[in-house]
Amino acid sequence: MLIFEAVVYETPPQQAEILLDESLFPRIASGDKAAFLALYEKCSSPVFAYALSILRSRGDSEDAMQDTFLKIRSAAHLYQPLGKPLAWIFTITRNICLMMYRQRAHTAQLPEEDRVQDLGFDRIQNAEDRMTLEKAFTVLPEDSCRIIMLHALSGMKHREIAELMNMPLSTVLSKYKRGIEKLRTELEGMP
Amino acid sequence: MKSLSERQINDHIRRAASAMTPKYAEELWEKPVEKADGDAWFLDGTKQKRKRPLRRYMRWTALAAACFAIVFISWFQLFHMTDATIYLDVNPSISVDVNCMGRVLDAAADNEDGRILLDQMNLRNADIDAAMSELLTSMVRHGYLSRTQNTLLLSVSGRNEKRAEALRQRISSDAEQALSTLLGQGIILEQNVDPDDTVDEISEHYGITPGKAALILKLLKDRPSWDLKELAGMPMADLIRSCQTAGIDISHYLGEGGEVIGDLNSLLDPDERDRDDDNDDDPDRDDDRENHEKNQPKKEEQEDHEKDQLKKSEHHSKDESSERKANNSDDSDDDDDGDERKAAHPTGSGRNDADRNESKAAHPPGSERNDDDADDKKDKEQDDGKGKKKDSDRDRDEVEADDD
Numbered sequence: 269m270l271i272f273e274a275v276v277y278e279t280p281p282q283q284a285e286i287l288l289d290e291s292l293f294p295r296i297a298s299g300d301k302a303a304f305l306a307l308y309e310k311c312s313s314p315v316f317a318y319a320l321s322i323l324r325s326r327g328d329s330e331d332a333m334q335d336t337f338l339k340i341r342s343a344a345h346l347y348q349p350l351g352k353p354l355a356w357i358f359t360i361t362r363n364i365c366l367m368m369y370r371q372r373a374h375t376a377q378l379p380e381e382d383r384v385q386d387l388g389f390d391r392i393q394n395a396e397d398r399m400t401l402e403k404a405f406t407v408l409p410e411d412s413c414r415i416i417m418l419h420a421l422s423g424m425k426h427r428e429i430a431e432l433m434n435m436p437l438s439t440v441l442s443k444y445k446r447g448i449e450k451l452r453t454e455l456e457g458m459p
Numbered sequence: 460m461k462s463l464s465e466r467q468i469n470d471h472i473r474r475a476a477s478a479m480t481p482k483y484a485e486e487l488w489e490k491p492v493e494k495a496d497g498d499a500w501f502l503d504g505t506k507q508k509r510k511r512p513l514r515r516y517m518r519w520t521a522l523a524a525a526c527f528a529i530v531f532i533s534w535f536q537l538f539h540m541t542d543a544t545i546y547l548d549v550n551p552s553i554s555v556d557v558n559c560m561g562r563v564l565d566a567a568a569d570n571e572d573g574r575i576l577l578d579q580m581n582l583r584n585a586d587i588d589a590a591m592s593e594l595l596t597s598m599v600r601h602g603y604l605s606r607t608q609n610t611l612l613l614s615v616s617g618r619n620e621k622r623a624e625a626l627r628q629r630i631s632s633d634a635e636q637a638l639s640t641l642l643g644q645g646i647i648l649e650q651n652v653d654p655d656d657t658v659d660e661i662s663e664h665y666g667i668t669p670g671k672a673a674l675i676l677k678l679l680k681d682r683p684s685w686d687l688k689e690l691a692g693m694p695m696a697d698l699i700r701s702c703q704t705a706g707i708d709i710s711h712y713l714g715e716g717g718e719v720i721g722d723l724n725s726l727l728d729p730d731e732r733d734r735d736d737d738n739d740d741d742p743d744r745d746d747d748r749e750n751h752e753k754n755q756p757k758k759e760e761q762e763d764h765e766k767d768q769l770k771k772s773e774h775h776s777k778d779e780s781s782e783r784k785a786n787n788s789d790d791s792d793d794d795d796d797g798d799e800r801k802a803a804h805p806t807g808s809g810r811n812d813a814d815r816n817e818s819k820a821a822h823p824p825g826s827e828r829n830d831d832d833a834d835d836k837k838d839k840e841q842d843d844g845k846g847k848k849k850d851s852d853r854d855r856d857e858v859e860a861d862d863d
Binding site (some may be wrong): 271305308314318320326330334338341342343345346348355356359363391392394398399400403416417419421448452456 | 484
């Protein structure tokens with residue numbers, strides 16, 4: 269069983285912060301497809317999960333993710349190398365999500381149970397993975413969920429997350445820690 | 460589920476999100492996009508990241524600049540701002556600015572005699588004690604201070620009352636020691652002053668320090684008949700003698716905290732200068748005169764100079780006397796008038812001891828009374844009430860100009 273688990277769960281080593289080469293942006297601006305594909309490969313998952321944590325809808329999150337990468341292509345020539353490319357990308361994602369959120373405010377809200385299904389977790393084949401992500405979105409407060417998504421998927425430091433979310437660092441650390449504890453409790457209680 | 464670590468939880472989340480994320484890279488690359496300009500809405504907040512490091516540095520820079528400014532201002536106030544001014548009047552009048560630490564920032568002469576003294580010394584950055592010693596020694600060397608002219612007026616004006624008082628006591632002690640060493644004894648009049656515009660104007664006009672100007676103004680309040688210009692031109696010893704002759708205790712005019720160090724009576728005491736050769740205890744005027752003539756050759760030059768000055772002032776005062784007569788109409792006691800007039804115009808013609816003493820108030824002891832002085836006095840008496848119109852008009856104009 270242990271060996272099986274080791275084979276199945278052979279994942280790449282613990283992912284540290286996503287290391288993005290800032291030279292990708294001017295290359296994308298000049299029409300380098302390979303650079304764009306490399307950027308998408310590294311950042312699509314964190315962008316999608318972050319959008320999902322804001323919009324709470326798989327369809328909207330996919331749209332937001334696509335819009336993010338289209339905006340990256342259109343504004344790549346404006347990127348200024350400040351050493352924080354992820355922050356630049358996630359800020360674009362946040363702005364797009366907020367725009368969509370405001371536009372959606374006038375539409376009817378789905379019932380609670382439909383909203384959970386709307387997240388599309390059923391597409392995740394691994395049960396533990398699915399359960400963990402599902403719990404993060406259903407049990408945790410939205411801020412905690414968002415912080416955990418950013419840290420877990422992109423490896424962003426808590427200070428950078430605090431800047432992105434415009435929160436004090438201590439608040440971010442506190443919400444992250446409480447969120448992880450709650451997730452642990454919830455997951456350990458499950459069969 | 461088994462117990463999970465934070466890393467394990469994050470791993471589960473990462474794999475789950477990766478499984479959910481659609482793969483649209485190729486389609487997104489094919490879509491046409493327009494180049495955005497700098498103020499596109501979706502770029503809001505993306506440039507804020509640059510400010511953060513600067514803001515942090517600016518905070519520290521501002522703090523460092525504030526600390527530096529505080530240190531600099533404190534240093535400047537300690538070392539470069541005038542904390543007090545010391546005014547020295549003998550006949551030379553000198554003003555000395557000092558900082559909090561008692562260091563000389565600047566020394567300025569208020570009259571020509573002061574300029575002669577200061578031209579030969581550089582007191583900047585000197586300790587005030589050393590500066591005082593050097594000034595007094597130089598005054599003795601130049602003859603401004605002597606055994607018979609051993610009086611100085613020491614005035615202090617400061618931003619802080621306590622510090623000014625402490626400074627005054629310190630330099631008074633320096634002066635006393637210096638005079639004692641150089642001359643055997645000395646008389647020091649001390650006062651605190653806070654010059655106003657009137658005092659400053661008078662001091663500038665008559666070439667005296669604000670300290671002396673303030674003292675003279677106080678004297679003139681009680682003795683309005685006295686001549687400001689004449690008092691301003693008197694050495695301190697002569698000023699004191701004039702006061703004593705008029706029965707004035709000058710220590711009363713030194714203000715709160717002011718004091719006199721030394722014996723004022725020694726200025727008028729003939730025995731002090733008695734060189735009694737025959738030891739009979741009688742006042743020996745001839746002995747005094749001879750010894751003074753022998754021992755003070757430099758004095759003659761000074762006396763001649765002073766005589767010339769007095770002559771000039773007498774010309775100016777001839778018509779003032781008639782004006783003064785009119786102003787003194789309330790005085791019923793003629794003798795008092797006479798004393799006051801003589802104190803202000805010390806060129807008395809009286810040949811008795813009292814008159815001679817009065818006249819010494821303006822003429823340093825040992826000076827000759829000559830015929831010119833007697834004639835001038837006669838002329839003055841004759842002209843009282845008459846006035847020589849030719850000169851008087853001119854003089855009056857000059858006096859009025861002086862008084863403006």
